Amino acid sequence: MIKASVVGASGYVGQELIRLLWGHPQVEIVHITSTSKVGEAFHHMYGNYKDIFDKEFVPQDLEKIAEESDVMFLALPHGVASGLVTDSILKKTKVIDMGADYRLKDLSEYEAWYKTTHESPELMEKSIYGLCEIEGPKIAEYDLIANPGCYTTCSILTLAPLMRSSAFDLDSIVIDAKSGVTGAGRGLNLGTHFTECNESIKAYSVAAHRHTPEIEEQLSTAAGRSIRLIFTPHLVPMNRGILATCYIRLKEKMTWEDVDALYQDFYKDKPFVRTLPKGSFPETKWVKGSNYCDIGWKVDERTNTLVAIGAIDNLVKGAAGQGVQNMNILFGLKETEGLDLVPVFPV
Amino acid sequence: MIKASVVGASGYVGQELIRLLWGHPQVEIVHITSTSKVGEAFHHMYGNYKDIFDKEFVPQDLEKIAEESDVMFLALPHGVASGLVTDSILKKTKVIDMGADYRLKDLSEYEAWYKTTHESPELMEKSIYGLCEIEGPKIAEYDLIANPGCYTTCSILTLAPLMRSSAFDLDSIVIDAKSGVTGAGRGLNLGTHFTECNESIKAYSVAAHRHTPEIEEQLSTAAGRSIRLIFTPHLVPMNRGILATCYIRLKEKMTWEDVDALYQDFYKDKPFVRTLPKGSFPETKWVKGSNYCDIGWKVDERTNTLVAIGAIDNLVKGAAGQGVQNMNILFGLKETEGLDLVPVFPV
Amino acid sequence: MIKASVVGASGYVGQELIRLLWGHPQVEIVHITSTSKVGEAFHHMYGNYKDIFDKEFVPQDLEKIAEESDVMFLALPHGVASGLVTDSILKKTKVIDMGADYRLKDLSEYEAWYKTTHESPELMEKSIYGLCEIEGPKIAEYDLIANPGCYTTCSILTLAPLMRSSAFDLDSIVIDAKSGVTGAGRGLNLGTHFTECNESIKAYSVAAHRHTPEIEEQLSTAAGRSIRLIFTPHLVPMNRGILATCYIRLKEKMTWEDVDALYQDFYKDKPFVRTLPKGSFPETKWVKGSNYCDIGWKVDERTNTLVAIGAIDNLVKGAAGQGVQNMNILFGLKETEGLDLVPVFPV
Amino acid sequence: MIKASVVGASGYVGQELIRLLWGHPQVEIVHITSTSKVGEAFHHMYGNYKDIFDKEFVPQDLEKIAEESDVMFLALPHGVASGLVTDSILKKTKVIDMGADYRLKDLSEYEAWYKTTHESPELMEKSIYGLCEIEGPKIAEYDLIANPGCYTTCSILTLAPLMRSSAFDLDSIVIDAKSGVTGAGRGLNLGTHFTECNESIKAYSVAAHRHTPEIEEQLSTAAGRSIRLIFTPHLVPMNRGILATCYIRLKEKMTWEDVDALYQDFYKDKPFVRTLPKGSFPETKWVKGSNYCDIGWKVDERTNTLVAIGAIDNLVKGAAGQGVQNMNILFGLKETEGLDLVPVFPV
Known part of the structure; x- marks a missing residue:
């Protein structure tokens, strides 16, 4: 079983990741984090998880979580991930960043559009833009995946x-x-x-x-x-x-x-x-x-x-689903594992 | 694998049955029927199934379908099922009727509210009202399940x-x-x-x-x-x-x-x-x-x-999901098999 | 022309009052107030009013506004109006309170349900519950109208x-x-x-x-x-x-x-x-x-x-429309004046 | 008062015309027609008109309606109006056609896109494309107004x-x-x-x-x-x-x-x-x-x-409202007469 953690699990992307990871036959969710909800049960925020998933939010200690996880999804506001990911973390775990920090290879573009300074430019070369249909198996060679925007x-x-x-x-x-x-x-x-x-x-x-x-x-x-x-x-x-x-x-x-x-x-x-x-x-x-x-x-x-x-679906192929697809590629699973769901209609 | 067929698969309940049966690890969908769409591919009516499910509608020949199926779901307009189900069919296959025909044990109530004549009153005693949380394992003793309304x-x-x-x-x-x-x-x-x-x-x-x-x-x-x-x-x-x-x-x-x-x-x-x-x-x-x-x-x-x-969810617990739950009980599977899905939110 | 002012015009009820008063043939809107938006143009908050209504919010000085108005609508959070309305104000102008403060004649009920102290119990006898179809012409005898809830x-x-x-x-x-x-x-x-x-x-x-x-x-x-x-x-x-x-x-x-x-x-x-x-x-x-x-x-x-x-319509008969209907009664106009609108459909 | 009739009043455009014409201070609605609803009260189809407007649909006899109307709005399926409007009708009344038949001056384009034959090409020169902000007062010189599409x-x-x-x-x-x-x-x-x-x-x-x-x-x-x-x-x-x-x-x-x-x-x-x-x-x-x-x-x-x-709003400026605006221009009224409504929000 792949041990997966979701950092910043309280938003819609985090929630959708948990839905997909929970249903993934090869994954065990080990930690979910939040900065403001530590100690709160996830299903208090998202009633759909009642009686299904009883994890509580733990503090956002990335080094510790990295140690205990095979893969760590980051669902953080833009500009936060680049200040948290370190080389040491990438040695312990795979990181799939749902945010924008590692998507633009041209950092001057990043800084111009996001009006912020990138805090870990040295990691850019270890990262790949994880649009699975385009990069395919090459993704497996990287430790830091920049999951594309919706x-x-x-x-x-x-x-x-x-x-x-x-x-x-x-x-x-x-x-x-x-x-x-x-x-x-x-x-x-x-x-x-x-x-x-x-x-x-x-x-x-x-x-x-x-x-x-x-x-x-x-x-x-x-x-x-x-x-x-x-x-x-x-x-x-x-x-x-x-x-x-x-x-x-x-x-x-x-x-x-x-x-x-x-x-x-x-x-x-x-x-x-x-x-x-x-x-x-x-x-x-x-x-x-x-x-x-x-x-x-x-x-x-x-x-x-x-x-x-x-x-x-912006939350699936545009976010969490592609994150899981990237994870599947990283760990050598079938690309569709845990994602072979019929679209729900009418919903 | 349980061979399942859906009779009257072109409506929303039929469609939802196919979504759940398709994802059920113990089920193979063998036939889907329609009276007006014979020969048409299911995914032409429901685009969500494109590249996923390529069955076409076959004619509504219940005796034949019963022979080739372990379980047959009927998703038909009220009054139709009672004219189609026969003792011979029930000897060949389990029938889960999504409609109203076998729900009311008091046939005078049925005929008063539905303003129609029940065409197979003799089968009522072989049927059970399939509200799983109430009837539980008793359901497995019956061949004809009246799946409750939403x-x-x-x-x-x-x-x-x-x-x-x-x-x-x-x-x-x-x-x-x-x-x-x-x-x-x-x-x-x-x-x-x-x-x-x-x-x-x-x-x-x-x-x-x-x-x-x-x-x-x-x-x-x-x-x-x-x-x-x-x-x-x-x-x-x-x-x-x-x-x-x-x-x-x-x-x-x-x-x-x-x-x-x-x-x-x-x-x-x-x-x-x-x-x-x-x-x-x-x-x-x-x-x-x-x-x-x-x-x-x-x-x-x-x-x-x-x-x-x-x-x-009216289409799941109120229809197709309970139908699958009834099927699980009928075949001795875990009640949650194929139904252990996190509710999708926000959707 | 009736000079009308809306105190607390920034919410949906205030906005709907302005829509109806603006279209009322006998009314001139003289002031709109807000505590937080003073100096801001109303149409900046509500783009539907662009090129139609160019008033700006003025401070919530009720004595002054009362002097310059024939009628004053209060669209304030519960508990606020009872602290602002005074006998002096009621001598200068008619007050139609869209909030709850003067609705319950039994003040112990008010204080129990609203968990607050009523600040002007002495005005209760000058007020009437303005459900027009029930109180009818009697409303015209009062200076303070408690406009009913939706x-x-x-x-x-x-x-x-x-x-x-x-x-x-x-x-x-x-x-x-x-x-x-x-x-x-x-x-x-x-x-x-x-x-x-x-x-x-x-x-x-x-x-x-x-x-x-x-x-x-x-x-x-x-x-x-x-x-x-x-x-x-x-x-x-x-x-x-x-x-x-x-x-x-x-x-x-x-x-x-x-x-x-x-x-x-x-x-x-x-x-x-x-x-x-x-x-x-x-x-x-x-x-x-x-x-x-x-x-x-x-x-x-x-x-x-x-x-x-x-x-x-909760914002019309349930709030602003009934407020205008109360105003019509207070000023001896036809009850339907300014309110003879065909319901909009489909919208 | 302008006597106005609506031919084909049973659809959404017809209904919106009636809402606006009913509220127009210079208009009296004289006839509403339908081919399939003759004798039925309009408010049976549109419950918003209950107790407001009690006209019944009359047969679609355009010559007769033209005689009794100053202006006639046609809200008909594409291809119908061009077969109904005649020179004789245009001598009796102004016609505002909400449909497409007289919009395209290039009839070969009309026939190519609408896959039909235009039945009254001789009336094209008596018609104008009634986009009010573009044609302005020139509209008043015409008897047949092609009201633009949404x-x-x-x-x-x-x-x-x-x-x-x-x-x-x-x-x-x-x-x-x-x-x-x-x-x-x-x-x-x-x-x-x-x-x-x-x-x-x-x-x-x-x-x-x-x-x-x-x-x-x-x-x-x-x-x-x-x-x-x-x-x-x-x-x-x-x-x-x-x-x-x-x-x-x-x-x-x-x-x-x-x-x-x-x-x-x-x-x-x-x-x-x-x-x-x-x-x-x-x-x-x-x-x-x-x-x-x-x-x-x-x-x-x-x-x-x-x-x-x-x-x-597709039903107002995109259809009925512009129709009324064209009528105002035709009859020398202020362009905004009957149209000076605050947009309704939130609705």
Whole structure:
């Protein structure tokens, strides 16, 4: 059994990690931590765990937890993990960081977008960006996994297969993304008060969202050239789900089938990507509670534009599920272990 | 492996059965049927199953399916099952009927409330009302299980433990129940059109809902005397969940602890009933996607009334989950096999 | 033009008052106050008012505001108004208090349920409980109007017409009420965080809600005897609306028509109460944005119980609309002035 | 008083017309028609009108209704109006067509996108595209007004002011639009069944929506050159509201203030367009129930892209409200007459 701990387990990502790890046949959860809830039972915060999981939060002593864990998930606010992870910790345990601290290889980008100083730049080279469908088995060679963001996972999976084709104008990318409200976490603010976001839609962080450089860096790597794109997130009155509607202009004629060939080639043997048949487009309801990313597309011949659309559950493939998938790769398990769940519908 | 078939698999209950059976370690799904969708792939109707489950609907030939199945779930409109199940079928396979046809032992009640003639009254004695927490191992002695209704499961589990106590006025019971919209199924009608039921609440079938006699019959059995009660269902703008707020007058003084003793006694060793601590009350969100029934209560000393509240997921404990639980009992498996899922939150 | 001011205009009730007063043909809004937002434009808090209403919040100086206003609405937290209203203020202006401080004539009940001391008991005799359909023109004789609560308005309007009939067992009343989330106000807490209350239903303040004594006091007056009842509020995932499902046992046989006669007699010439035809029941969607209270009922002959159901918009008839209706009565206007709006649907 | 009739009053647009016309101080509603509901009271279909509006549906005899009406609104399925409107009708009454039949001046586009033959091409020259902020007083010169579509109104209002500037690359326009479910009407289908669209988001009619040529034709006129653009509608789980997120590349440097100047110039003295201050972006909740269009924008200097976002209530400014605004213009009334409503919030 893999001994797993969750540092910062009180938020929605931590909670979803515990749901998945609890159901994982090869995992034993050893510690959950919190800074403010030490001694409190987890099921007091999350009533779904009553009579199921009786762990209490322990203090956030990472060195100690590392000693007693084979893998440690960090679900901490941005900027915290980079001050806590040490070389000594990485020698004791694998670390899967759900936050942003180790995602951007270009630290100047990190510091510009996050307006903070990175506190452990020396660990960057020991870390890998854990987008499983892209890095695959290489992930197993690292001790520190930067688990990708939710918008970024959905956007990159939708666009990466297209980056090496000369048919696309890589300077024309527009990503218009829509997220459920769990993406904003459990912290209270007026924008996520029920009566303020229910029955309404809005864009936010317009041309300023921190997932932008992450998408750009990964797509640049995929393309072998620098990519800048426009990314606009929207808040949708629903609990879970991300839909990324991506637009990219064609420089050469492409049919649906041509694009399909790119996707099939890129995602063969990738169990969590489901490309949809011609004429079908993703809906977030079909992936809820699961680690799938559904992708559909259309070539608009009138405007020579490809519209490619991806959908994920932001808390699963966009966070906890991909964390578990990374863990599976790290420990040589089947990638789907503990994640072979039918999406729950209607929910 | 238990060979299971789902007859009438195209509705929400059928779909949820397939989700749970697919994930059940001891089950192989052999057939799914439909009258109108024969030859169509299940995942065309339910996109969540893409790349997961590739069965197609076969015709509704029950004798043939019975031969090839160890257990056959019927998810059919009321009145259909009683015309299809035969003694010959019951000799070949176990039948778990998700519908109402075999629930009411008093056939005159059945025919009065359902305004139809029961077509196989001779099978009633071979059937049992499959409320697992009440009938327990006795269920294994039967070939035909009448799986309880959603409102009824929630109401009976909340009230049954009180029925043998002299402290309660059994003529005073009021059940005010609230259900999510999946309870109305996948069939189209104006009342469940999004813009007609979203952002609104209403009562329906006031003093006329067909689950009333089912609750009364079971509670009468539990009480050892005839019970009549008032039951009012409401439609709540959410996908899943039932909350039953039950009122019963006290004839004798009872404390929270006295009531607790009744519940603990009744539900000891019942893994799917969770009684909440003093001061806590159920919320449907904590049971979603799971087979749990959460129960909380308060004694109102001002009015000498017990308010007891139960919550379930209507598609799981209120339908498919209890069906699987019945199957587990029938085949001597652990009652929780395939049902040991953490409720999904927030979803 | 009536000069109206709103004290405590930053919450949802204040906002709804401003919507209605702004559209009222006989009203000019002179001041809006807040303790924490002085100097801020109202439309910065509520974007719907952009380019429509450009007032800024002024300090909460009630004596000054009273001098410059014909009527002053107080939308303050419970316990605050009783410390601010003075005899001097009441000589200068009419006061309509949207809060609870002057609602309960029995101050010991007030102090017991609100756990606070009433700071102006001497003003109670100058105040009236402003449930317009019950007090009618008598309201115009008072300077201080205690505007009823939301649950209470809906519950009392549904039950009051029955109180003088000997056919009902007045000791058997159960009110099971359901409210949208605006009832909880704009203040942040976990229970009204979108992802915590969306897609779920729960009871709260079970046998402990402060609207209970208010309903009891008014129904006792209507009945001419003391009434105790059980009241359970529930939180429904929708913005607006209250539905009160009321149960009362029959001591004598009553038909639908008998009950109808009681309602018609009680509500003749009451423009805001709509009794529904036999077989119809209220839905909150049909009253949204309006001052209507819809009422429907059924006699359950099986259990000798009347189920009577009322529906209102909690922010209109349950708060701001009734406030304006009280103002209309105070100033001798038509009761419907400024309130003759078609309910908005679907919204 | 203007005598107004609504032909095809049983759908959501018809219903919203009646709400607005009923509250309009200069209007008397004379007839409402339906093909299938003749003789039925309107308030039986829409309970919000109980005790308010007691008209019954009359047969759809347009010649007769035209004789008795000053203005006739047509809220009919696409393709029907062009077969019903005649020269004779237009001599008797003004016609405001809420449908698509007279919107596209290029009939080959109409017939290509709507896959039907236009039955009254000779009336096209008597008709005008009634986007009030663009055509203004010219509308009064016409007898047949083609009331714009919902997506189109929002998209055109957001983009039209930019069309004459050389700073924008007019070949780069992407419109990613999101609509509430009322946009799909009251007709039943699986996609708008509550449990199928609640808690999910999807794109639909990708690169194939019929509002595309309408937006293109109008923007082409505004630009003085032909424009092709990509338009993607999405279905959002909410009742009302449209948000159009528009992307357009810059060929020259533009600041927020430069863009602001274009909007202010274009929309001066237009009471229903509200441009938001720098850093603010529209939310559909702030326009609900009203005729406003809110617009906000940001220049993304990283990618030289303008993101301009518009929000309307699809049933008001996107349909019935604009219809009434057109009527006001036709009859020489103030444009805001009957439309000066504060948006309702939270609803």
